[in-house]
Amino acid sequence: MASQPPPVADERDGLLRFLGNQRYVLRLAAHGLTDEQARSVPTRSALGIGGLIKHVAAVETMWADLVLGIQPRLGAGAAAAHHDNFRLHEDETLAGVLDGYAAVADRTTRIVADLDLGHEVPVPKGVPWYPDDLEAWSVRWVLLHLIEETARHAGHADIVREHIDGATAFPLLAAAEGWPETSWLKPWRASKSLA
Template sequence: MPGMIGPVADEREALLGYLAQQRYVLCLAAYGLTDEQARSTPTVSALCLGGLIKHVAATERGWLGTVLGRPPEDGGDLRLAPGETLADVIGEYEIVATETEEIIAGIDDLGRAVPVPKGVPWFPDDVEAWSVRWVLLHLIEETARHAGHADIIRESIDGATAFPLMAAAEGWPQTPWLTPWSYRSNSVGSSS
């Protein structure tokens, strides 16, 4: 997926396209990392890249459960469990993305009401329902927020930033203004 989504035909395609783009850049922050690096917490925050991806996948699944009228779920642990790998959580996130697209494809009206679950302390008491559209916009917002966290964590691990990572992942050629990330050229403390 390139750095920007292409033209969109309608609102549904736009919402799903922007959500997919934010998922992509979140996972891109982990490109080329080992499981140990994905577990690391190199900033003052307790967040790690693997945990962020795991959390956002669980959060998206939970919100789509809310759209389907299921009880609220836990937002997922912000850590990789012992034995859990970066590939595991990215694979699970891909499954969640497919589920989301299938669920949304089956909803003919994005304005359809999504009742606000009661008894959840961070949900408003004075709102009876959101819309499916609102849920998708919220997921874009939530994923983008965590993609920003992921960028900071990744840069703290080895100095890599978003566009060089994207260039490496997508096989872009080196240009005068952009060098794709590589294992050798982008580690903190390297002499290059």
Template sequence: MSANVRPVTDERDGLLAFLAQQRHVLRTAAYGLTDEQARRAPSRSALSVGGLIKHVAATERGWLDVLLQRERPESPPGVRDLYSGDFQLTQGETLAEVCARYERVARETEAAIAAIPDLGRPVPVPKGVPWFPADVEAWSVRWVLLHLIQETARHAGHADIVREHLDGSTAFALLAAAERRLPAPWVRPWEPG
């Protein structure tokens, strides 16, 4: 996948293609990192590249649960809530495992969306969640997809900044390396330091 979204055929294809492209850009921020580097939070923020990928995978899975009206899992013991543990790649987790989980979530999302004939179908807003509006009864499937694109893009940008703090790598150099592009006058593919 390139830095640009391929031509799309319709709204559903466009929404899924843009979501897939943002997932790709986010994962590219991890290109060439070791597990230890993926855990590091090199700025004043607590964000790490691995933690961001883990968070976005959990967020997308959560929205899929909302979309399909599935029960949400309970918080593991010692974790304040599911959200608080999402941003950290623990010592027991690897970047490869988190990326594989994200791929599974992506396939599940795409299969679920393919099975929904109308993107305007209502998705009931969960009640009692402090960051969900109390005065909105339902979103649409379309709204959920747009929100996932927004959330993924926001965190892809965070991951770009975190990666640049780690080793100076920039998004275009990482994309060029991941896509095995030849050096160009405007960008040299990233190489391990």
């Protein structure tokens, strides 16, 4: 996949392609990282690349569940589980998290494939960050929100990645997609100390 989605056939195709593109650029921030680097938290925030990918996968799963009518479990331990999704633990691998995220993406695509984009998605009640005066969102709104959420965290991942090894988005994209080196763009390469 290139840095820009291709032309789209219709609204659903556009929403899914732009969501897919944001997933791709988030995954791109992990290109060439070791598990240790993916666990690292090199800035003042508590964010690492592996944890960001885990978090976005968990959030997308929750929204896909809402589309299916499955309400989130907000009982004891929910806050701890939410915060835990921001960490790649020692018993987890970056490859495993990336595979899990790919499975989440496939599931979301299957769920919304045949639904009317206006299909109502009930707003969970009693959740402080959801509006009390709204009964439902649409599948269209959910997909737009997932694009927003994924893009927000892809930006976080870009900053974290640059702190890990200086890599930025376009050299990573060039490396991941095998672009030739030019006078104005050199594909990222792992430093000799990491190779």
